[in-house]
Amino acid sequence: MKLTGVELRHVTLPLISPFRTSFGTATTRDAVLIRVETTEQQGWGECVAMAEPRYSSEYASSCAEVIRRFFVPALAAAKSVRADDVAGILAVFRGHRMAKAGLEMALLDAELREHGQSFAEALGATRDRVPSGVSVGIMDSTQALLDTVGDYLEQGYRRIKLKIEPGWDLAPVRAVRERFGSEVVLQVDANAAYQISDAPALAALDPYELALIEQPLGEEDILGHADLAQLVQTPICLDESITSVQAAVDAIRLGACQIVNIKPGRVGGYLEARRIHDACLSRGVPVWCGGMLETGLGRAANVALAALPGFTLPGDLSASDRYYRTDITVPFRLDDGNLPVPGGPGLGVTPIPELLEEVTTASEWIPV
Ligand code: OSB
Ligand code: MG
Numbered sequence: 001m002k003l004t005g006v007e008l009r010h011v012t013l014p015l016i017s018p019f020r021t022s023f024g025t026a027t028t029r030d031a032v033l034i035r036v037e038t039t040e041q042q043g044w045g046e047c048v049a050m051a052e053p054r055y056s057s058e059y060a061s062s063c064a065e066v067i068r069r070f071f072v073p074a075l076a077a078a079k080s081v082r083a084d085d086v087a088g089i090l091a092v093f094r095g096h097r098m099a100k101a102g103l104e105m106a107l108l109d110a111e112l113r114e115h116g117q118s119f120a121e122a123l124g125a126t127r128d129r130v131p132s133g134v135s136v137g138i139m140d141s142t143q144a145l146l147d148t149v150g151d152y153l154e155q156g157y158r159r160i161k162l163k164i165e166p167g168w169d170l171a172p173v174r175a176v177r178e179r180f181g182s183e184v185v186l187q188v189d190a191n192a193a194y195q196i197s198d199a200p201a202l203a204a205l206d207p208y209e210l211a212l213i214e215q216p217l218g219e220e221d222i223l224g225h226a227d228l229a230q231l232v233q234t235p236i237c238l239d240e241s242i243t244s245v246q247a248a249v250d251a252i253r254l255g256a257c258q259i260v261n262i263k264p265g266r267v268g269g270y271l272e273a274r275r276i277h278d279a280c281l282s283r284g285v286p287v288w289c290g291g292m293l294e295t296g297l298g299r300a301a302n303v304a305l306a307a308l309p310g311f312t313l314p315g316d317l318s319a320s321d322r323y324y325r326t327d328i329t330v331p332f333r334l335d336d337g338n339l340p341v342p343g344g345p346g347l348g349v350t351p352i353p354e355l356l357e358e359v360t361t362a363s364e365w366i367p368v
Helices: 060-076 083-090 097-115 119-123 142-155 170-180 196-203 222-231 245-253 270-282 296-306 353-359
Strands: 003-021 024-038 042-047 129-131 133-136 159-163 186-189 236-238 259-262 287-289 338-340 360-367
Touching (some): 003 097, 003 353, 042 097, 083 097, 097 119, 133 142, 142 159, 222 236
Parallel strands (some): 133 159
Antiparallel strands (some): 024 042, 129 338
């Protein structure tokens, strides 16, 4: 297929409730959506970078800039481009993985629609539904946290993840365990808020039988995580540190993680995400699908990815109403704690024009 134009849409969706992590508080989801037009089809992508460079160095408007200025001209120069070629063509540009991932996703959607194949089929999914986990932000009080967690458990979520930071770790974990019991699958995510000298505070979580501790230390601190893994019993899982299949293989070999969070945006796309899945599966390392508060577009692709056989732990894939009163696609709903894997061509969902219009703050057309 030949790329004939790209539309970038900046959207702002109000969150149902503020989402507080160790790196900041979000009350809205500001994202860049990407629509590609090819000679045969159109396709949608979602860039997962957030409004500010706190979780990652990329941020929404940096992605729009690098796509407009460098990526679209590079792809336009190719006579014909398949989704499989995108990463190779863009490899001359360093980094900017979230921007690359969003653009590749849109081209993959267009290509699969052309061939009548779903994301799930193309990626190698082996299931038609995936268990749904929920990520719970830092709260002002333990009572507020218990109310929130209780509500999610009642809705059927299969796994609870608590955001933690120094000073909000032992107390919330203990309170949730005491209130809801040991059967609840429980894990924590620090978003790089700790130092190796905090090992005793993290080891204090050992008695609570957490499934994992996600990204306790800095993004680049691979050896620190390997050292920490010797000091705590809870398995270490990496998120921010895993930027490629190479990074994943190295971290595993160095003993820095026992579990891997795969986020397609963070690693440069769904095709690299699948390679990480394959590498982890062959090494016996469990993986799960991370989330970035995606709209229905990114969620559709994530659910398809999470249906691959190596995704043996519930992902950060919640129903649309955990995030948004009104999603831009047909909303994803929990069914007995699972989300259905879309079966239609491409993503299997598209933005509903009126709903998309309502949340669009700016749009630009990049002709090629
Ligand atoms: O670290 O996993 C993270 C959201 C935004 C940025 C980083 C993270 C998260 C989440 C939410 O934990 C996951 C979700 O439900 O989409
Ligand atoms: Mg995380």
